[in-house]
Amino acid sequence: MLRFLARRILGAIVIILLISAITFFLFFALPSEPALMSCGKNCTPDAIALINKNLGLDAPVPVQYWHYMAGIFAGRDFSVGHCPAPCFGYSFSHQQPxxxxxxxxxxxxxxxxxxxxxxxxxxxxxxxxxxxxxxxxxxxxxxxxxxxxxxxxxxxxxxxxxxxxxxxxxxxxxxxxxxxxxxxxxxxxxxxxxxxxxxxxxxxxxxxxxxxxxxxxxxxxxxxxxxxxxxxxxxxxxxxxxxxxxxxxxxxxxxxxxxxxxxxxxxxxxxxxxxxxxxxxxxxxxxxxxxxxxxxxxxxxxxxxxxxxxxxxxxxxxxxxxxxx
Known part of the structure; x- marks a missing residue:
């Protein structure tokens, strides 16, 4: 019975990782700019660049995915402070954990x-x-x-x-x-x-x-x-x-x-x-x-x-x- 459950749990972990990766990478295929939503109406290129840096959006997409998944288990540091585990990041639109x-x-x-x-x-x-x-x-x-x-x-x-x-x-x-x-x-x-x-x-x-x-x-x-x-x-x-x-x-x-x-x-x-x-x-x-x-x-x-x-x-x-x- 334990071996049966172990196989099911390992398969579940693989499924969750695949869904997380597909969701994450499909998001960046959308024609949108998340920093614009946090910037507001009076937004400049410098402000957008600063927001992208603070949110970690200036790194390559695979690196962002790694930081995101690692933050869930080990926490993550942002410009606004430390996000303890489980850290799913800060909302782009509401600026809260x-x-x-x-x-x-x-x-x-x-x-x-x-x-x-x-x-x-x-x-x-x-x-x-x-x-x-x-x-x-x-x-x-x-x-x-x-x-x-x-x-x-x-x-x-x-x-x-x-x-x-x-x-x-x-x-x-x-x-x-x-x-x-x-x-x-x-x-x-x-x-x-x-x-x-x-x-x-x-x-x-x-x-x-x-x-x-x-x-x-x-x-x-x-x-x-x-x-x-x-x-x-x-x-x-x-x-x-x-x-x-x-x-x-x-x-x-x-x-x-x-x-x-x-x-x-x-x-x-x-x-x-x-x-x-x-x-x-x-x-x-x-x-x-x-x-x-x-x-x-x-x-x-x-x-x-x-x-x-x-x-x-x-x-x-x-x-x-x-x-x-």
Missing amino acids: VWDTIVDRFPTTLSITLGGAVVFLVVGVGLGMLAAAYRGTWVDKLFSSLSLVGNALQIYFVGVIALAVLVSGLHWMDNPAYHPITENPVKWFTGMLIPWLVLSVIFVASYCRMTRSQMIEQLAEDHVRTARAKGLSRRTVFFRYAWRGALAPIVTIFGIDLGSLFGGAIITEFTFSLHGLGRLAVSSVSETDLPTLMAVMLVGCTAIVLANIVVDAAYALIDPRVRLA
């Missing part, structure tokens, strides 16, 4: 992503299991029909409807807002509830259909029929034999969907005016702010890669043959 902004924005996106994942896993898988258990009945037909409708919906459409009905119309829920869970867990939960429900709508539909099909397939396997022939109860056969066989594909797809879920959080943040990494990424692109863009890319990539490592480990525990592959 990027790491402080990331620390401030990351909990919002993390709350949206993890909460949405829990909702669509519990609800989607649960509905799929019910549909498989009552195959051919009105329960199965109802959940299957709802899953088809859910696949056709979009986050920005469902979000507006949820705000109009649940917040403005019926006043059942508070307006979405992020409150730190360490300060007030109740406000954190109520403020994130609508974004969780909206973000998980599409995924609930997909996981309901996938779980239903996997469970029906497993219930027709020889080992399940043998368990029934031995006189085991329906509950034991359903959960101990069929459910475990259906779990492996679901875990695999979940690891892939985490990236989509993180991307979906960007749309959710704009829909509900939440200030997370999604809004920060869009603003850094529009403002040509390389340090902020790089930090968002690296943090997001690292979070997704780590989540996939956890999913791979869970998959290896479910199916030991994976560790031998």
Whole structure:
């Protein structure tokens, strides 16, 4: 198991380095001048040269990339002072440490992503299991029909409807807002509830259909029929034999969907005016702010890669043959 995890971790490090290098070098292919954004309206060539020197933009691009990556682990010195590790540089547009902004924005996106994942896993898988258990009945037909409708919906459409009905119309829920869970867990939960429900709508539909099909397939396997022939109860056969066989594909797809879920959080943040990494990424692109863009890319990539490592480990525990592959 340790060798399995070591291979996954080494592969993750290579992926993160490749993404960081591609993002960094593509930035300099853009027809833009970051120093102009820091200089202001009354800007002279001497002022631009001084800003480029202070930001380290006067060095060759490979050297800048090396200094940037080294600063993450060892810190970096700028004209405005020392940036301790992890140093993602100073924002070109806001002239402040990027790491402080990331620390401030990351909990919002993390709350949206993890909460949405829990909702669509519990609800989607649960509905799929019910549909498989009552195959051919009105329960199965109802959940299957709802899953088809859910696949056709979009986050920005469902979000507006949820705000109009649940917040403005019926006043059942508070307006979405992020409150730190360490300060007030109740406000954190109520403020994130609508974004969780909206973000998980599409995924609930997909996981309901996938779980239903996997469970029906497993219930027709020889080992399940043998368990029934031995006189085991329906509950034991359903959960101990069929459910475990259906779990492996679901875990695999979940690891892939985490990236989509993180991307979906960007749309959710704009829909509900939440200030997370999604809004920060869009603003850094529009403002040509390389340090902020790089930090968002690296943090997001690292979070997704780590989540996939956890999913791979869970998959290896479910199916030991994976560790031998």
